[in-house]
Amino acid sequence: MKEDLVSLCIRIAYRLRREGLQVGTSEIVDALRIAENLALLEGKELDKEILHDVIRAVFAHNDREETVVERVWREINQSQNSIARVIAAVEDDLRRLGLGWGSRIYSKKKLLNGPHAEERREAYSRLRLLGLIVRTPRGDVVLDRDAAIRRIRSLLRQYGSAWDALAASAARMISRGKLEWFALYAAPVDEEKLDGIEIDRIALAALQALQEGNRGLARKLASIVAKRLESGETPRDSWSAYKLLRNLDALTPRSLASLLRSEPRLALELLRSRESRDMLAEALRLLDANALRSILRKISHDRRGIGVAAGLLGEVDLSVWSEVRISRQPRSWEEAVVAIAGMLARAEQGFLAAARGDEAQLDYALYELEKVKQIDYSEAPDWAIRAIERYRERVEQLRSVIEGVSDAMIRLYSIVKRMQPDEALLYLREVYRSGDDHLKRTALRLAEIVWRRMEARAAKHAKRSSETIISQRGRVDVRRTVYNLVALRENPIVARKRRKKPSIALVLDTSGSMAKYTLWALLAASSFSGLVYTLTLFSSDVEIVQNAWKLSRRRIIELLFRVSFEGYTNISVALRETARVYTTPSKMVIVTDLCQTVEDERPSETAARLAREGWHLLFILPPRHCSNERRAVSEYATVRVVARPEDIPRFLSRLSGI
Known part of the structure; x- marks a missing residue:
């Protein structure tokens, strides 16, 4: 018992030190001696009550410290009581097993079996x-x-x-x-x-x-x-x-x-x-x-x-x-x-796909709906018949809506599917400009289908907005380096770094003779991600669209459908207005026939001034163009004559060589 009280006193002293109280070893010894003497004077054995009074008197020097001592005494005693209860429970378990403290278990099987x-x-x-x-x-x-x-x-x-x-x-x-x-x-x-x-x-x-x-x-x-x-x-x-x-x-x-x-x-x-x-x-x-x-x-x-x-x-x-x-x-x-x-579920899916523009799904939906009529379900319970009728009514309502929308699309599709893609787009443009709202939406949806087909042809020429060049600094080009090592070259290490291509200004002539060329150039601009920054459409007036690479497919088609492809042509003002957008000269691609029909300075004079300012100019011309102006412009810019409009994406893909 005395050893337990001594251990308790020491634990309380250590805990008080962690709480910030100054409790020295001499005070611990004094507290134990005072507690023993007090117990002798009272004629009884040393117990917790006597030790508690002595610890509070010796370790606490003011009211605040006395509060801390009381709290620590209470917490440690509660902990000791918990330990005592756990020890008692452990001793009960040991008695059930027939074991004691420090016992060795020789056969666990015998220990855990039996009564x-x-x-x-x-x-x-x-x-x-x-x-x-x-x-x-x-x-x-x-x-x-x-x-x-x-x-x-x-x-x-x-x-x-x-x-x-x-x-x-x-x-x-x-x-x-x-x-x-x-x-x-x-x-x-x-x-x-x-x-x-x-x-x-x-x-x-x-x-x-x-x-x-x-x-x-x-x-x-x-x-x-x-x-x-x-x-x-x-x-x-x-x-x-x-x-x-x-x-x-x-x-x-x-x-x-x-x-x-x-x-x-x-x-x-x-x-x-x-x-x-x-x-x-x-x-x-x-x-x-x-x-x-x-x-x-x-x-x-x-x-x-x-x-x-x-x-x-x-x-x-x-x-x-x-x-x-x-x-x-x-x-x-x-x-x-x-x-x-x-x-019925597959028919509903087919009608919804037809509403999104996939006309082939309409026939499939009608086929599934027709098969429903061939199945007899009259023997089904009333609740099942009512459920099927509700499903069927829902699909029939969707069918009536879709077929009303699809009649115009089917008629238009039967016309444009026999045309070349560029001719089909120009035809749908005329329908869009002359039809009502319903016909405009139909023409726009069909135009997106045709546009995707044209993009598939233009995309093979598409280049990324950055290119890889050979350099002495940057990431090592493993393939070329290994090749140089095998060939015993003097400087075998080849590094590659990425260089951002400059943004390009695309200037498109929207006069009547340039319709197909402008169409393919606009298509190429939408296919070459990050290449075209400024898009300029001009006839006698000029319309400039910045951040053209962010335009969606539908936005580009709507832009194309707004163009009239008629009127006079003022090339010089288009070049000047486009150059004014940029703070530093860049590359400019102009798709035109060089036929200036508005009284202004000659396109060659404007091109000469822009070239002196640092602009790199590329003129893409159709076979029929103004030859005198072409010879004058070729002194200051690169000139390419494109025989077919669909070849324009190939020329635009080589812009790094301007």
């Missing part, structure tokens, strides 16, 4: 998880009492209670994969301590416990797995979780829905019995459209699965049936209504 085996396993599990039974090369050994007290004090300081320490130790065992030992004993389980552990590990531990016959532990872990699944957590191994919950009758529709999201093939397993089919139907109602679509596709190949699917008619959206196909002639009303639902 009261369940209690023995629980006691052994607690001692092992607390670290009071340790493994040595000569077998398991129980710690001596002093070592056990130090171990328990450390656990209480870290976790606060023995139960939290047990739960944390059990969680560590599951996270490290020590499932066999964990499942063998009824280890304590705390749901909060298992929060950071994967659901797959918990499920495997529960299955191992179930295999070892420990159904109590398995049920605890299974309840945690079920709660995790119901909250939306998805396991990697859904089959193990499903097997666990099914064997323990812990499977619920919500947890099953979570398993089906990650493993749709579980639905086929659930078709084997009526009870599981009923639960499957409830779980399917909780799934989102994508997961439900995948599962319906799988179970529609099974007769029992078709029955489950038919029960969902009218309760789920029509779109989820799009992948359901019945390959044979329907033999029951369930197969008939499920097959019809799949056809």
Whole structure:
């Protein structure tokens, strides 16, 4: 008893030092001597009450320090009381096992079997998880009492209670994969301590416990797995979780829905019995459209699965049936209504695709809708017939809307599909400029289709907005360096660095004779990402569009459709206005026939002045152009005559050589 009080006094002194109080070794010795003398004077043994009064008088020098001493005394005594309770519980477990402090365990099998085996396993599990039974090369050994007290004090300081320490130790065992030992004993389980552990590990531990016959532990872990699944957590191994919950009758529709999201093939397993089919139907109602679509596709190949699917008619959206196909002639009303639902869903998808411009899908949608008329579903229950009629009415309404929109598109498409792409665009431009709002939208949608076809031809000439050049600094060009080393060159190391190409000004003539050339130049500008910065459209007036590389396909088509391709031509003012946009000279590409029809300075004079300012000019001319002006311009700029408009992208792709 005296040794415990001495240890208590020393612990309080050390704790007070950490709190900032000046407690010297001499004061500790004085406090113990005063306490012993006071006990002798009172004629009784030294106890905590006497020690408490002495410590408060010796260690505290003012009211604030006395408050600190009282708090530290209370906390340490509560801790000691907790340690005493844990030690008492540990000694009870040791008595159940027939062991004492420092005992060696020679046969764990004999120790854990026999009478009261369940209690023995629980006691052994607690001692092992607390670290009071340790493994040595000569077998398991129980710690001596002093070592056990130090171990328990450390656990209480870290976790606060023995139960939290047990739960944390059990969680560590599951996270490290020590499932066999964990499942063998009824280890304590705390749901909060298992929060950071994967659901797959918990499920495997529960299955191992179930295999070892420990159904109590398995049920605890299974309840945690079920709660995790119901909250939306998805396991990697859904089959193990499903097997666990099914064997323990812990499977619920919500947890099953979570398993089906990650493993749709579980639905086929659930078709084997009526009870599981009923639960499957409830779980399917909780799934989102994508997961439900995948599962319906799988179970529609099974007769029992078709029955489950038919029960969902009218309760789920029509779109989820799009992948359901019945390959044979329907033999029951369930197969008939499920097959019809799949056809109606695909018809709806086809009509929606036709509305987005894919006219080929319209015929497919009409074909699926026609097949519905060939299936008899009159034997179906009233609720199924009503569901099919609602789906069918929805598709018919969509059909009437789409066909009203598509009539004009079909007629226009039948005309332009026989034309060359550039001619088709110019024709659609005329339709756009002369039609009503509905016809304008139709022409614009068809123009996008034609534009994409033209882009496919122009894109093969497209260059990136930066190029790679050879340099002595930068990243090493491995291929060229290895080649130089093999060839024994004097300086084999070749580096590459990226140089940003300057932005280009594209100037397009919109007079009547230049329509196709301007069209292909505009197409090339939209295909060459980051190449064209300023776009200038001119006739007698000038329109300048900056940041042209940011324009969408539809915006470029609308810009093209606004151009009239008629009127007078003033090339000089277009060159001057374009150059004014830039603070420093750059590259300018001009697509024109050089026929100036407005009284102004000659284009060659403007080109000469821009060349002296530092501009690099490239003129792209059609075969019919003003030859005198071409000869004058060629002294200050590069001139190329392009025989066909579709060759313009190839010329624009060589801008780095201007």
